[in-house]
Structures are given as structure tokens and as C-alpha cells.
Amino acid sequence: MAILSRxxxxxxxxxxxxxxxxxxxxxxxxxxxxxxxxxxxGVFDGYTRLLARHIGRHLPERPKVAxxxxxxxxxxxxxxxxxxxxxxxxxxxxxxxxxxxxxxxFGRTDVKVDTRRFGWVGAVAPLHPVCVLTxxxxxxxxxxxxxxxxxxxLGGVGRNEAATNMSRVVxxxxxxxxxxxxxxxxxxxxxxAARRQEVAGGCWHWQSVKKTxxxxxxxxxxxxxxxxxxxxxxxxxxxxxxxxxxxxENARMLLMYGVHDPAKLARAYTLPPGxxxxxxxxxxxxxxxxxxxxxxxxxANRLGLEVRPLDGAAIEKTVKGLFAxxxxxxxxxxxxxxxxxxxxxxxxx
Numbered sequence: 001m002a003i004l005s006r007x008x009x010x011x012x013x014x015x016x017x018x019x020x021x022x023x024x025x026x027x028x029x030x031x032x033x034x035x036x037x038x039x040x041x042g043v044f045d046g047y048t049r050l051l052a053r054h055i056g057r058h059l060p061e062r063p064k065v066a067x068x069x070x071x072x073x074x075x076x077x078x079x080x081x082x083x084x085x086x087x088x089x090x091x092x093x094x095x096x097x098x099x100x101x102x103x104x105x106f107g108r109t110d111v112k113v114d115t116r117r118f119g120w121v122g123a124v125a126p127l128h129p130v131c132v133l134t135x136x137x138x139x140x141x142x143x144x145x146x147x148x149x150x151x152x153x154l155g156g157v158g159r160n161e162a163a164t165n166m167s168r169v170v171x172x173x174x175x176x177x178x179x180x181x182x183x184x185x186x187x188x189x190x191x192x193a194a195r196r197q198e199v200a201g202g203c204w205h206w207q208s209v210k211k212t213x214x215x216x217x218x219x220x221x222x223x224x225x226x227x228x229x230x231x232x233x234x235x236x237x238x239x240x241x242x243x244x245x246x247x248x249e250n251a252r253m254l255l256m257y258g259v260h261d262p263a264k265l266a267r268a269y270t271l272p273p274g275x276x277x278x279x280x281x282x283x284x285x286x287x288x289x290x291x292x293x294x295x296x297x298x299x300a301n302r303l304g305l306e307v308r309p310l311d312g313a314a315i316e317k318t319v320k321g322l323f324a325x326x327x328x329x330x331x332x333x334x335x336x337x338x339x340x341x342x343x344x345x346x347x348x349x
Contacts, residue, residue, distance in 0.1 A: 037078030090279030098265030
């Protein structure tokens, strides 16, 4: 019995030393919690739950990982929670819509956080804006659209949703004749409206268009006539890219700051203000490791989720660039994005 006890004690000591050496989490360690600014079942939630299943393996302490949904205010409820309540200890990561940054630089008084103070971990993939038109619209390519005598009707979701705003900026930058019909409840609603010929189509994100419009695209009843990102999407090599068609530096700036940058920031992961630099670096490293993890990529493929990661340092640089824009240009950009709204209260300084 004494020999057995000594053997058991030695085994327990060896296990304890192994756990200490590998940094494995103790039962009483707080979990790493992802706070999602949207309800369960959507794209924000899907990306985050997949990330939560894999990122723990890329952190030395192998923490438990939890997901909490805080929907409301277009992501502002989650952003405000991170800003005011979450501890800046590297244990809470937020995922909320990046258009709050645009609202802040335009001086919107309904933005209750300073988005410059967040830490930036990374994004699994940027959005990739495209414009899709039906065959019945009679617009078979971009030249037919640009040369048309009458504005084509494009449907928009909501009134100031990011993709709806993108339609306005692309039209302004390229001089395309457009009559925007906002207020549809979602991309499927917009697609049905296009089938009924209420609208010619709309501008949205390729990740959603290729699913929602899949049958119409396959049947030749609709086609993508334009994409709008700094680099063309690998699945759309022959579709014209808006930035290549811009005829002036001002037009290129409208596209960069009104379309490209918001698409990069739309699904970024953030940390509470004041999170120590070493914790930011630690989570960025774990995020990058997860993006390269074959198990994570395979899971994303099964769910139909795109993986084209952006690192946190690049996202941080993008945010700083938006806040450094010339106030005169901001007036022009705001007019393109929100033509029906009054002038800004006070642009962010």
C-alpha cells in the first residue's frame, strides 16, 4: 500500500507539473468570452462560434471559451458593453458592426463610444461588395449601365445599411445613373423584388449574393456586373472592379474610404479600451494561428464561411486612416453616404 501510495503521489505530481508546463487552464480560471453584437444564428454568430471552438488551442493556457450574444443597436449594445463594462484583461473579445466607426467620424451623436480606443485583433474575412443585376433589367454589363439614359433602380436593405450606402458611393464615384429604392428587409426580399421587376437588382456582399442569388446566377437570370474592393475577389476574376474604372483621385478616395475600408472593418474582432499591449499581441498571435489551422478552415468550408484573414495591425492602421481624413473630404463622403441626412453635428477630432 505504501508503494502504491508513493506511486500515485508521484503520478499526481507529474500531472501537476505537466499542466503547469503546458499552461493548461485551471477549472477556476475565467473563460475567454466572445461578445457578439448580433443574435444567434447569423453570420456574426456563426463566425464567432467557429472561432471559439478552435482559438483555445492557440493560447498557452488553453482556456475555456464562451460566446455571449448582445444584440441591439446595430452592434452598439455590444460595443458599449466592451467600452464601459468589460475588464481590459484580455479575457473579453467583441464582434460588432464596424460602421459605428463611420458614424463617429461623421459626428453622429448616437455613437456613445470612442472607437479609436478599442484594441484590434483581426477579421476572418473582409466583406466583398458587388452589384448584381437581373437579365430582365436589360443591363448586361457595366458599359450598358453607364451609358443608359435613365437611372436604374437598385434595391437597398434598410435606409443606411452598409451595403445600401455602398450603392450610393459607387454611383457617385463612377457617375453611374442610379435610383436607390431603400427599405427592403433583407437580401432575399430584395431578390424577390428584382424577380418581380420592381428593381433591376442591388449592391451587396458577394459572400451573401452567391448564396441568396445562387439559382438565378446559375440560370443566367442575373449576373454580377461590378465589384468594389481594393483587390478583385478570386471567384470573380473577370468582373470589372470599380477602383480600376475610377477616373480621378477623388473618385478613388470615395471608393477607398466609403467602400473598401468599411468592408475591412465590418466584421473585425475588438478588445476593450486599455487592454495591455502584451494581451493584444497575445490574442493577435492566437487569432493568426487559428486562421491557419486546418481544422478551423475545414469547419469554415463546411459552413460556407469565407476565410481571407486580416491582421489586427492592418485593421488598426485602417481605423487611424479614417480619423485622419481631411474635414472637407469628410463632408463630400458623408453626402455620398447619407444624402437625406442633415449636416454632421461635429466631426470627430
